[in-house]
Amino acid sequence: MPEATAEKLSRAWTTSEPLLSVSDLKIWFPIATGLMQRTTGYVHAVDGVDLEVRAGETLGLVGESGCGKSTMGRAVIRLLEPTEGTIKFKGADISHIRGEKLRALRRDMAMIFQDPYASLDPRQTVGDIIGEPIDIHGLAKGKERQDRIRELLRVVGMNPRYADRYPHEFSGGQRQRIGIARALAVEPTFIVCDEPISALDVSIQAQIINLLENLQSKFNLTYLFIAHDLSVVKHISNRIAVMYLGKIMEIAPAGQLYRHPRHPYTGSLMSAIPIPDPAIELLRERFILQGDVPSPVNPPSGCRFRTRCPRAREHCAEAVPPLEAFGAEQRAACFYPLEG
Amino acid sequence: MTQPLLEVQDLHTVFQTKEGTLKAVDGVSFELTPGETLGIVGESGCGKSVTALSIMRLQAPGRIVGGKVLFKGQDLTKLTEPEMRDVRGKEIAMIFQDPMTSLNPVYRVGWQVAEPTRLHHGWDARKALASAVNMLGKVGIPSAASRAQDYPHQFSGGMRQRVMIAMGLTTTPQVLIADEPTTALDVTIQAQILDLLREVNREFGTATILITHNLGVVAGMCERVLVMYAGRIVESGPTKDVFAHPKHPYTWSLLRSIPRLDAEKHEPLRPIEGVPPHLVDLPAGCAFHPRCAFRIERCSRDTPSLERVGDTQMAACWVTQAGQELRGA
Amino acid sequence: MIGPERVAEIDLPAPGLETGAARPAQSYWNESWERLRANRIGMSAGIVIVVFALIAIAAPLLSIVLTHAQPQSIDLDHTFAKPGLGSHLLGTDELGRDTLTRLLWGARVSLGVAFLTVAMSLSVGTAVGMLSGYYGGWIDDVLMRFVDVVLAIPAIFLFILMSILFRPNAITLAAIVASVGWGGVARLVRGEVLSVKQRDFILATRSLGANDWRLMLRHLLPNVLPVLIVAASLGVGQIILIESALDFLGLGIQPPTPSWGNMLTNSQSYFFRSGFLVAFPGITIFITVLCSNLFGNAVRDAFDPRLKTH
Helix, strand or coil, X not given: CCCHHHHHCCCCCCCCCCCEEEEEEEEEEEEEECCCCEEEEEEEEEEEEEEEECCCCEEEXXXXXXXXXXXXXXXXXXXXXXXXXXXXXXXXXXXXCCHHXXXXXXXXXXXXXXXXXXXXXXXXXXXXXXHHHHHHCCCCCHHHHHHHHHHHHHXXXXXXXXXXXXXXHCCHHHHHHHHHHHHHHCCCCEEEEECCCCCCCHHHHHHHHHHHHHHHHHHCCEEEEEECCHHHHHHHCCEEEEEECCEEEEEEEHHHHHHCCCCHHHHHHHHHCCCCCHHHHHHCCCCCCCCCCCCCCCCCCCCHHHHCCCCCCCHHHHCCCCCEEECCCEEECCCCCCCC | CCCCCEEEEEEEEEEEECCEEEEXXXXXXXXXXXXXXXXXXXXXXXXXXXXXXXXXXXXXXXEEEEEEEEECCEEHHHCCHHHHHHXXXXXXXXXXXXXXXXXXXXCXXXXXXXXXXHHHCCCCHHHHHHHHHHHHHHCCCCCHHHHCCCCHHHXXXXXXXXXXXXXXXXXXXXXXXXXXXXXXXXXXXXXXXXXXXXHHHHHHCCEEEEEECCHHHHXXXXXXXXXXXXXXXXXXXXXXXXXXXXXXXXXXXXXXXXXXXXXXXXXXXXXXXXXXXXXXXXXXXXXXXXXXXXCCHHHHCCCCCCEEECCCEEECCHHHHCCCCCCCX | CCCCCCCCCECCCCCCCCCCCCCCCCCHHHHHHHHHHHCHHHHHHHHHHHHHHHHHHCHHHHHHHHHCCCCCCCCHHHCCCCCCCCCCCCCECCCCCEHHHHHHHHHHHHHXXXXXXXXXXXXXXXXXXXXXXXXXXXXHHHHHHHHHHHXXXXXXXXXXHHHHXXXXXXXXXXXXXXXXXXXXXXXXXXXXXXXHHCCHHHHHHXXXXXXXXXXXXXXXXXXXXXXXXXXXXXXXXXXXXXHHHHHHHCCCCCCCCCCHHHHHHHHCCCCCCCCHHHHHHHXXXXXXXXXXXXXXXXXXXXXXXXXXXX
């Protein structure tokens, strides 16, 4: 299987620029109510996000339900169209492309989904599932196509014999491998991993994480890794962005984020995650948030986190804190950040 | 030595499937003392939920085909359905994983929380509701009196789980079984609910069985832990001992395979090879042996039983029972 | 971020596959077929329908070799003959025509109309429902309003109008009945498409660059097919009842062409002369509809995902 990167780099783009660059991205979903189905409001799923993903890295995107991370994942791969803002991939503006240009993009970007039971068509054989992107883009035919499918199965650690079996005959972990093989079939540069291991058993998760890391170094892939399990994200990511109610609260290298979180939300997330070590758990200082996540239809004014933040003061309701730098690589959006 | 509150002896629960008899619970024995928090940990299909449901006699369409469940001396498996109903919700309460579907959407929350006391203590509606409102306040629902008049869809996931806990506690049961109570919740809400469960255990002295697949949750919540695999208990003991020096290869491998938030440097994870067995088609001998790094010849022939290994722990493993230490690269 | 060099090859058989034994790949269709086969009542009912269909096709042949009679041959010497061994196994009617022969030929009409109607309404209904469910938006609004109108038409008036304007033959009758029937199918398919559309694999295929047609034809349609098959199986019985009623009322197939429905038309006048004239067509309709329902239910159970092991 040919190495992906060399063929794909467009002439205008160099690896020193970010692979993916998102600027003030907003994705709002209209809410239609009433008999006439008029738009009465919007769900501010993504509400002004600036983000960069560098070539070859894994950027983790974490947050709880309703924070917009899944929407971000679908937006950057252009399964959704931005309401406002721009998305640039390899230097080119892909925010509103259509038709042939969009199809060409689909060869460069791929996505891995969360639910191994729903992300594969139960009516197709494994071989057809993996072969479909090859067919769509006319990458190979006949024997060459068969060989590619078999090679892809081998690469994800499955026996090529399984190509004529059906998805329901496989376990969750194996189905996820099939999904990964399908994503690799287009020979992408960039893969969005949307909660790829949340639905798997603990003992299988490690296998898939290792597989993803392996494939990344073998094929020079760049990942946007979306998940809610910070332990996993910290392991696999170079940098991590923390989202809350459609905005980025903090972004920092993985280790730095854990050791010196600046944003109170990051701090409480870290303290809420159970660590499988009774000695540590009993001694931990718990920083437990009160209340629930506000609705993304009507986010709080100023800093969105202020309604649950133990450090909030008046100023937090009046102005939206910008992402401020703390050292070379860390940025947090907070007027009263945690001490380093 | 306190008399155990709940004693499960060699419990066997099976399901009939078209592929054969599925042994969901395959000889499980353990004790629960008053006031303690016991964790049952394992992955999907290991039988932890079915064990809990069997204690409550809610295991249908499965069947309990062997063993005893002694609660305060009485064998729950032998009770008639009306007798069992007297125990359920009154002496042993259970809360479930999905707070979205555990509550009836057409009845007000206060009315639902008051239901157990109406049923079991025969209280009139007003008295039961007052007690329910009181309990809702205790579990941390703000403005409990007015919130009791709301419907389930007006509560968030975390709030609903609190409501479920309140409902379970209104009759001051002796045992509370929590089956994956926080799996469907966000991690910050999970922390709140676990905190609440800790407090409930402290304040009411209710013995709690916490069922989960999350080792971190067990580490923070439970005094003792049972590790289940393929329908059997493979290891048990005080939580700190099991985590510090696990005596079963499954526990040992599992602890080494999960990424830890506090890990210092990035090392590739050490996954357990292979896949969990199909419960209809269990391997001969020890169910874990095909995936075990320590297996010996005996493991594929004889099924190990749960025996004492070390001072405080029990493990079902030929290798550790023979005294070998579990070490690896 | 360097992972391990080699990927460990997983060669363990998937759950359900025996080690070493090479069981053929079990598609969803295979599994459903096996479940259907296990349902003896359903299978018997299905066989009955198939047999009836075969008989209908072979009616002319059977006329010659079995009953030695033609459906239109009048024999005024032997009217109202009782059923029995001899030349008229099921007796004759008021004009001496052999009942059994007329039932055989009637099957051609009744079953023919039923299958044809089902085929037509399924084709149109599926196309409309698929487009509506897939595209949503104004296409959905327009198509569904149209379906609402079609469903609001009182079918009986349409049939009366039809009978005033012309004498329908099997094909035109099928078209008329289908023209009011496709609405229900469209709604059914639309609902199913809406639900399948939400599933991740559709999003995944879109993310690979598939266009709308590919998604509709290769992914949505096969997943919607079970619902259609069930609707078809149950539909055959429903249409036979409708068609028989129409013929009985004189709005459908006109005599002398025999159909099960119009065999009942005169039989009510002659009920006291020969109850068999009511009984035999009635029982035949009853058996056919019953078997269609039993088979349809069996097919639904066979496809039902609740029965699947995961």
